[in-house]
Amino acid sequence: MTPSGTTSGAAERRPGPDSGAQPAWELLLPAAAAPARRRGRALQEALREAVRTGRLASGTRLPSSRALAADLRVSRGLVTEAYEQLTAEGYLRSDRGSGTWVSGTVRSIRTATSPGSAAPEPSERYGSGVTVDFRPGIPDLSLFPRAAWATAQRAALAHLPHHALGYPDPRGLPVLRAALAAMLTRRRGVVVDPDRLVVCSGVAQAATLLGFVLRGRGHAKVGVEDPGSPEHARLFAATGLETVWLPLDEEGLRPAPLTAAEVRAVVVTPSHQFPSGIAWSAERRSMLLDWARSVDGYVLEDDYDGDFRYDRAPVGALQGLDPERVVYAGSVSKSLAPGLRLGWTVVPEVLLDEVVERKRTMDLGHPALDQAALAYMVTGGGYDRQLRRCQRVYRERRDALLAALDEHFPGTAVTGIAAGLHVIARVPARYGPAERFLAEAAGAGVALRALEEYGTARPSDRAVRLVIGYAHLTPTAIAAGIRRAAEAMGRRRVGRGRLCSRGVRAVAAPGD
Secondary structure, three states: OOOOOOOHHHHHOOOOOOOOOOHHHHOOHHHHOOOHHHHHHHHHHHHHHHHHHOOOOOOOEOOOHHHHHHHHOOOHHHHHHHHHHHHHHOOEEEEOOOEEEEOOOOOOOOOEEOOOEEOOOHHHHOOOOOOEEOOOOOOOHHHOOHHHHHHHHHHHHHHOOHHHHOOOOOOOOHHHHHHHHHHHHHHHOOOOOHHHEEEEOHHHHHHHHHHHHHHHOOOOEEEEEEOOOHHHHHHHHHOOOEEEEEEEEOOEEOHHHHHHOOOOEEEEOOOOOOOOOOOOOHHHHHHHHHHHHHOOOEEEEEOOOOOOEOOOOOOOOHHHHOOOOEEEEEEOOOOOOHHHOOEEEEOOHHHHHHHHHHHHHHHOOOOHHHHHHHHHHHHHOHHHHHHHHHHHHHHHHHHHHHHHHHHHOOOOEEEOOOEOOEEEEEEOHHHOOHHHHHHHHHHOOEEOEEHHHHOOOOOOOOOEEEEEEOOOOOHHHHHHHHHHHHHHHHHHOOOOOOEOOOOOEOOOOOOO
16 A cells, blocks of 8 residues: 655654644544553554554654653553554564664555455555555455464474475375364364365365366356356356356345256355355255256355354355265465465365366475475464454454444445455445445545446445455554545535534435
């Protein structure tokens, strides 16, 4: 993201009590107003976010802890603790006798969008003014357990036998396949023999492997969910398969279009459909398997965020109902980091040899050291701890998003189950149409995406349906982004009715 251009001189000037905070500290004000029990954590998150986004540029000198505490009306201890924590993390540096400064080591990181697809950076798609990007499906990369991963790598190097450093089994290291098989059985209800599990570079490679195998077996096309991930269509197109968009309703794939499409393979996200957020009904899950058996076909289950359910235990994997018709795929992209390129696919017996041979000719197998490190984390309990940490943080951020929408866009309906890394929000029609809503928000530095970007269906009403990602944003950034979007809508509506104190027009419109 583009730095705001804040200079060290501006940051050093402490605002007076009546002048308002300098722009550099604006992002800290909501954190200072947080409830006392979480104020310290909120302050750290806000300060960290300010450094990441460039609001506090490299080399900026921060006020003394006493001065900043007075400006924010918080205890000096909270500011001192925040400075110490961010110094330890590398965001700040402290020079004895000369104060605290923003480190020069922080850089923006390119990430991928859900489930596993690449997306343009905000500056490419929305212009350089974007400061809050609600793109869906992005994990918080700062949660990556660096110390635990370093320990796992050291253990892998210490204990991995010499022969394991040769060309690996294309399916992956036996120790990792055994660890993943046990974990998937326990956590997701997958029926898996370690010999039928193939370690791969995420769900994207699993789909590509399956696409090549299906093409070799005479398949000409594959079905994808509508709405769904555009990346699925791109991946299968690269293997020579045509994709057919299949419409969904509130229960899952509709039976009639699936039958009429004359496909014998389909890719689905039944535990938490992307992007609609629904969990397929038991009836539709059963129907899909009956269909696969009737056409001698296969289902690719993309379980991209199956571990992240916040109100109850996650729905078990579809694969457990018919392991011979469902190809199951998952990865650590949401739980650890997409940059690791570590995932897995569980393959029906009849397809196994072809998938393994395709994997061998594609890349001669996955890196052994990374596999061994992940096996260490899974068997030692570190991966479960990481999942619990992510679940706790992401649930808190989802709650923050829902609270911000309720405050700034009253009447917004959030649909889908309480799970994953994004929500679907239907903003009242008075804020439409969607194109203008998105443009106004982008002009205020907020990047949002409409539901219709993820499929072929177009709404008949003027309501704005948004796919809002929240996992990679702090609660402070979430609140600031939604507030800015609301203020932009409020400015647009001046002259059409009375503005309420939050900047959202307090009038009803036809169709709400």
